[in-house]
Each structure stands twice: as C-alpha cells, then as structure tokens.
Amino acid sequence: MDDLPRVDPSRGLIGLNIIQPSSDNTFMTFKVKRLLALKRSRYQEIVVADIEDFGRSLILDNYIQSSEVDEYIYHESLVHPAMVAHPNPRKVLIIGGGEGATLREVLKHECVEKAVMVDIDREVVEMARKYLEKWHQGAFDDPRAEVVIADGLKYVREVKEKFDVIVLDLTDPYGIEISKKLYSEEFYRAIYNILTDEGLMVTQAGSSFFFEKVYDYVLRSVKSVFPIVVEYNVWVPVFGYANNFIVGSKKYDPLKLGVEEVDNILAKRGVKTRFYNGKTHVALMYTPIYRASGAIKR
Numbered sequence: 486m487d488d489l490p491r492v493d494p495s496r497g498l499i500g501l502n503i504i505q506p507s508s509d510n511t512f513m514t515f516k517v518k519r520l521l522a523l524k525r526s527r528y529q530e531i532v533v534a535d536i537e538d539f540g541r542s543l544i545l546d547n548y549i550q551s552s553e554v555d556e557y558i559y560h561e562s563l564v565h566p567a568m569v570a571h572p573n574p575r576k577v578l579i580i581g582g583g584e585g586a587t588l589r590e591v592l593k594h595e596c597v598e599k600a601v602m603v604d605i606d607r608e609v610v611e612m613a614r615k616y617l618e619k620w621h622q623g624a625f626d627d628p629r630a631e632v633v634i635a636d637g638l639k640y641v642r643e644v645k646e647k648f649d650v651i652v653l654d655l656t657d658p659y660g661i662e663i664s665k666k667l668y669s670e671e672f673y674r675a676i677y678n679i680l681t682d683e684g685l686m687v688t689q690a691g692s693s694f695f696f697e698k699v700y701d702y703v704l705r706s707v708k709s710v711f712p713i714v715v716e717y718n719v720w721v722p723v724f725g726y727a728n729n730f731i732v733g734s735k736k737y738d739p740l741k742l743g744v745e746e747v748d749n750i751l752a753k754r755g756v757k758t759r760f761y762n763g764k765t766h767v768a769l770m771y772t773p774i775y776r777a778s779g780a781i782k783r
C-alpha cells in the first residue's frame with residue numbers, strides 16, 4: 486500500500502490555478518502546468534493551457550470545454566448514438582464544437598458525404614487549429630467538411646439545405662450569453678425545419694445535477710418540438726459531473742438499438758472509437774439521470 490500514490494493536501498493552491506464553477510457554490514480547481522494562450526475574443530475569454538491530471542485543455546469564460554485526457558469520452562458519447570440511430574446519415578450539421586473533435590467523430594462515419602460545422606467564434610477555431618491538433622486531427626481540412634463562422638441561430642434560420650443529423654455542441658445553457666438562445670423551443674423548431682423527414686438532432690445539455698431547473702427547461706423545449714426524445718448522460722472526469730445529452734428525433738429512436746446492432750453499424754461504416762461501442766451505447770441509454778432532487782431510474 487505504501488508504494489501507492491497519495492494526495493498531498495499540503496500542496497495547496499501554490500502557482501497558477503483555474504477555478505471552474507460547477508455551480509454557484511461548488512468549484513473545481515486545476516493546477517496550471519503551462520499557459521499557452523489567453524485572449525478575449527468578441528464573444529468570450531479563450532484560454533489554452535496544459536493542466537495537471539488532464540493535459541491540454543480549452544477553457545472558455547472559466548469553463549473547461551474539453552481536455553486532452555478525456556475529451557474522447559464526451560465527443561464519442563455526443564456524436565455516435567444519434568449517428569448510429571440514423572440508417573444512412575449523409576449530411577450532418579454541427580453547431581458549436583469549436584475544437585473540431587465533434588467534426589472528427591462525425592467524419593468517422595464513411596456514409597457521411599458532407600459535414601458543416603458552424604461556430605460563432607473564429608478565434609476559437611483558429612486556437613484549435615494551432616494548439617488542439619489532437620482534437621481535430623485534420624478534420625477541418627477533410628474534403629467533406631465545411632467550416633462556417635456564424636451565429637448558429639442565424640444560420641439555421643437562413644440555410645436552405647436539409648440535414649439527416651444535427652449535433653449541437655454549444656457552451657452550457659447556463660454559461661455564456663451567446664449560446665443561451667440555442668437551447669430554446671424556438672431554436673429547436675428551426676432545427677426541426679432543416680432536418681429531413683427522418684432526421685434527428687442531439688444537444689449537449691450541461692449538468693442536470695447542478696442546474697436541474699435549466700436542464701428541465703431544455704428538456705421541455707425539445708419535448709415541445711420532437712415526437713421522440715431520449716435523455717442520456719456520461720461521466721466526464723474534467724467536468725466533475727455527468728454531462729447530459731438530449732436527442733430529439735422525427736422517426737428513429739436510439740433506445741431501440743441493441744449491442745450487436747450498434748457494433749455492426751460501427752463496423753460497416755468503418756468507425757473506430759476508444760469509448761463508445763454497442764455495450765456503451767446500451768449503458769448510456771439506461772444510466773439514471775442525475776438530479777439534485779433525486780436520480781431518475783431508467
């Protein structure tokens with residue numbers, strides 16, 4: 486036992502630390518090993534830093550968006566349940582996802598012919614290109630990819646195309662102002678209108694545990710628009726909570742997919758993953774939804 490690592494409480498908060506609010510009263514602190522970039526864009530404060538335990542990380546307005554050590558858990562869980570639920574997703578729209586990892590995961594599906602990624606902040610995408618190669622892995626320059634710098638709300642109101650799957654990888658619904666409008670019933674109606682007749686969307690929805698009321702607002706908004714709604718969540722170590730996701734679908738239900746079916750679809754499409762597979766899919770779909778008022782059994 487003596488040779489196992491132990492926490493050394495005496496180390497305290499010496500040096501540079503990032504303090505991330507989990508709620509108004511709970512915070513996580515991260516020791517910064519190396520600060521690579523700190524810049525205020527027109528929309529948010531952008532930090533790229535190497536932090537202890539989690540490696541390189543993107544931080545926007547004090548919220549860690551993703552970290553090198555565990556980003557794949559979040560991005561695979563966000564993208565693949567909706568993508569495998571659709572029998573042949575050829576055109577995919579991503580809103581947000583500035584690091585390029587959501588785009589990376591979507592492009593793993595060989596059936597995808599076009600993936601449009603719309604992020605409001607050019608500076609985030611440029612920082613990702615420069616510092617977050619492990620996230621995008623060249624996805625920005627894939628011939629099937631189109632990167633658009635625009636407000637997602639404006640884009641969905643004006644785009645003439647229809648999409649098979651839409652992935653909403655935005656800053657949290659209780660975070661910065663610019664993404665709040667993209668968690669509303671009005672926005673999901675606009676999303677519904679640019680989905681094909683068999684289309685489906687998935688949105689990241691922050692933490693139902695720390696922000697239960699906000700989560701319920703987002704859930705109600707999706708339920709008011711889509712006939713099929715599926716909630717799921719996955720523990721993301723660097724967030725310090727289970728990140729929620731909500732699927733809104735016109736026809737296909739990810740809950741209906743079994744272990745073998747998911748594995749066969751991934752194999753057929755040539756999708757290689759580190760975390761997500763058939764068993765993970767079923768586990769995600771049946772994990773209780775964590776709420777401060779009491780977890781909901783599945």
Ligand code: SAM
Nearest residue numbers: 550581582583604605606636637655656663664
């Ligand atoms: N994985 C993160 C999470 O779990 O919170 C989200 C990833 S990504 C960094 C969030 C992106 O949403 C940012 O790049 C931000 O610029 C973008 N964003 C915020 N509001 C937006 C809007 N109205 N339209 C388009 N992109 C937006």
